[in-house]
Amino acid sequence: MTRLVHGEEGLQAAKRITECLFSGSLSALSEADFEQLAQDGVPMVEMEKGADLMQALVDSELQPSRGQARKTIASNAITINGEKQSDPEYFFKEEDRLFGRFTLLRRGKKNYCLICWK
Numbered sequence: 001m002t003r004l005v006h007g008e009e010g011l012q013a014a015k016r017i018t019e020c021l022f023s024g025s026l027s028a029l030s031e032a033d034f035e036q037l038a039q040d041g042v043p044m045v046e047m048e049k050g051a052d053l054m055q056a057l058v059d060s061e062l063q064p065s066r067g068q069a070r071k072t073i074a075s076n077a078i079t080i081n082g083e084k085q086s087d088p089e090y091f092f093k094e095e096d097r098l099f100g101r102f103t104l105l106r107r108g109k110k111n112y113c114l115i116c117w118k
Helices: 002-023 031-041 053-059 066-074
Strands: 044-047 078-080 102-107 111-117
Touching: 002 031, 031 102, 031 111, 044 053, 053 066, 053 078, 053 102
Parallel strands: 044 111
Antiparallel strands: 078 102, 102 111
8 A cells, every 4th residue: 555655665665664663773764754754654743942851751642741751751661762761850962853853752662753843
């Protein structure tokens, strides 16, 4: 179905993106891949620079409240661009912004959200 809608190149991109998401290795993804994810791949939220991890989890609806976000972070269930983060007081840094624009959050194994920085 993906081949019919997006062509062979789109199919290969979808396979590459899926493999990278589930392996946790984002280094093989291009800026165009992240733009595709923002359009129709995973839930997306726009955030201002200087945001903290707990607020990102709430704004992205990966967690219903800051309290629940704190517990989830402390339980080591959150990754930022494939790297575990266990500090509930974590603020995003410039190096968390892939291509200066994107950060991929994951809660558990299957729940993703892409942050697009303003």
